[in-house]
Structures are given as structure tokens and as C-alpha cells.
Amino acid sequence: DTGVSQDPRHKITKRGQNVTFRCDPISEHNRLYWYRQTLGQGPEFLTYFQNEAQLEKSRLLSDRFSAERPKGSFSTLEIQRTEQGDSAMYLCASRGTDYGYTFGSGTRLTVV
Amino acid sequence: QQQVKQSPQSLIVQKGGISIINCAYENTAFDYFPWYQQFPGKGPALLIAIRPDVSEKKEGRFTISFNKSAKQFSLHIMDSQPGDSATYFCAASPGGGGSNYKLTFGKGTLLTVNP
Secondary structure (H helix, E strand, C coil), X not given: CCCCEEECCEEEECCCCCEEEEEECCCCCCEEEEEEECCCCCCEEEEEEECCEEEXXXXXXXXXXXXXXXXXXXXXXXXXXXCHHHCEEEEEEEECCCCCCEXXXXXXXXXX | CCCXXXXXXXXXXXXXXXEEEEEEECCCCEEEEEEEEECCCCCCEEEEEECCCCCEEEECCEEEEEECXXXXXXXXXXXXXXXXXXXXXXXXXXXXXXXXXXXXXXXXXXXXXXX
């Protein structure tokens, strides 16, 4: 296992369309996080899973956003009815029993 | 409310010099303070981290200094190299039982090391 994988790397979509991103964490990591990073800013927390349970969602996450982690393995993040303000880098990270996160390379979303 | 304030926003250093980036936090529940390095088009990579039970941690050319009473911590990069040119983020999270270790990041410092 070489790290956290995210797919796709880039996504361009028209406003109003739905998009879905996938994250494959490090296999032995049971904790998974989604963050959003806009240009010139640090990543902002979106949501957290421990195994298959979604334990926390940020107030930043509107009703148009939903995340799942079936069977505690890979995770998906769906954005419905995309808006231009959703344009950002979406980062997935996983963590084992220690404190340190391993981030993926992210999915860059551009809404036109 | 920005819980982790990072400065400077950008920094230019000559090769071989010392790069210093500072962060201040407000939430006294923070218990874990990592620094991440990010290259363009990549996700952040953990560089070094510290817990508040020590005032300094060194790994190779990278040192974290931590001042619990002032609620400040800093990253020092000794003998800075052009390959260190990247964006650096400080972060903080609560710890302890039941914590989800959610990270709060600073806004980042763009470091340029000139040859």
C-alpha cells in the first residue's frame, strides 16, 4: 500500500451538475477525513469517519454535500447541484492509531 | 474565528540560511501541533509534530519550538535548501480520549529558497 489514493485528480463540471469523488485510504487506517482547500488557504475540515461511522460533519458542509464510507474501506464525497463556490481542492486523509495524518494528492474541482 | 494564526504569509531565504515560521493558537484544548509541507499539486505531507509536554523537537534540519504559556509554536528550517521551497502549514488538534483529532490549519507560508 503506497498511500492515500484519490480519484479523479481533476474534475471540471458545469454549475448545477452532481459530482462524486473517491478516496482509498491506507488499508490499515480505520480513521478517514475529508478536507477542502481553497487557493491561498489552509485545508478546512469537512467530515470524519471512524470505520464506517460518520462521527462528525462540519457546519461548512451544506445539505448538498454527502459522504459515505461503506464497510469502512473507501469513501466517497458527493456534491449535488454544484455551485461556483464549490471550486476547491478536496483532500482525503487517513490515520491509524497514532496522531499523524496521511493526505492524498486531492481532487481539484472546477465549477464553470 | 481563526483559531490558528500563521506568519509570515511568504518568506524568501538564501540557500544555507534559516527559515522561521510562527504560529499562535487560541484554543487551550489543542494538544497536538504538526507542521505540514505542501508542494504544488500535491496534498500536505507531515513534516514534524510536537505535543505540549516538551518545548522543542528536532528532526534533522527541522525544529519545532513550543511555548505553552504564550500559546505559540514555530518551525525552524536550518541550512535551507532550494528543495525546501514549498508552502508550509502549521496545524493543531485536540487530543485525549474521544477526540477525533480534527486538525485546524493556519493559512500557510510560501517559502522560497534562492540558490
